């Protein structure tokens with residue numbers, strides 16, 4: 001990636017500050033009451049529901065410990081990711097993303113039309129993943145996306161699949177707690193994911209950057225899905241916009257923990273009770289950084305709209321319904337290259 005190409009340079013107001021505010025505030029929540037199957041004390045679950053509910057409301061972000069994802073699986077995928085990205089570009093480009101399937105390797109992602117200082121490898125949780133051919137609402141053709149299987153490191157695919165199974169389980173447990181915290185039935189969200197989910201996992205590699213004050217590893221954005229389950233390494237760089245004062249706050253790495261954030265879908269389903277919060281990733285001039293987000297996405301045919309249980313005459317739906325698959329296809333297309341228009345966002349469906 002060499003010197004900083006102007007394509008990477010953020011507008012002045014979005015450039016990162018190198019002096020950092022480290023977050024004390026982002027809650028760290030102990031999930032042992034749900035990871036441990038023998039727990040039968042309802043008050044510990046109740047307490048957990050409260051903690052997660054407040055974190056979703058106040059931060060949109062939290063970290064979890066004792067989450068039940070085996071450490072060895074995480075170590076395996078982290079190691080495989082390092083080995084994969086350490087290869088030369090020619091090898092990595094053998095499993096490049098292309099227009100027919102947005103999975104695999106690429107290093108030209110743009111966030112808000114500025115290039116990100118990173119390279120990624122994307123992998124669908126379900127192979128094949130069913131998805132509309134185009135975002136045209138009158139086009140009802142469906143296609144599928146498949147995964148690339150790099151030759152190196154050995155067993156890459158198995159390592160990713162094993163890990164995905166476990167983070168997926170964690171994400172469903174968290175969705176249940178979030179449902180309870182909204183006063184819904186625990187399994188309220190299950191129907192959107194049970195068949196044909198479009199979730200994917202991303203391996204992020206942020207190489208050292210000669211101008212960390214000008215560029216970002218990932219520019220400011222909100223995650224579009226239901227939940228994101230992020231493993232970050234010990235370098236640090238994730239910043240979250242604190243709801244209380246709109247300051248960018250660094251999320252200090254906690255060994256073995258996951259960072260969880262609610263995405264746009266929870267915002268719409270909850271009719272804005274929980275908001276999807278802006279975040280970004282800084283880079284630094286000395287150290288490379290790795291992170292692994294798992295994005296929990298529903299089936300493509302999901303019609304996204306505020307839940308009936310959370311709306312009424314006094315509190316009407318704040319969003320018009322939208323089709324998840326169309327939204328996703330449109331978004332993927334716009335992240336792939338620099339466009340002159342803003343990409344699709346949930347507020348485009350907001351009822352004024």
Ligand SMILES: O=C(O)CCC(=O)C(=O)O
Pocket residue numbers: 202204218223230232237238279280281290291292293
């Ligand atoms: O690498 C990180 O810490 C954040 C990555 C992220 O926000 C994303 O990939 O959506």
Ligand SMILES: [Fe+2]
Pocket residue numbers: 221222223228279
């Ligand atoms: Fe994100």
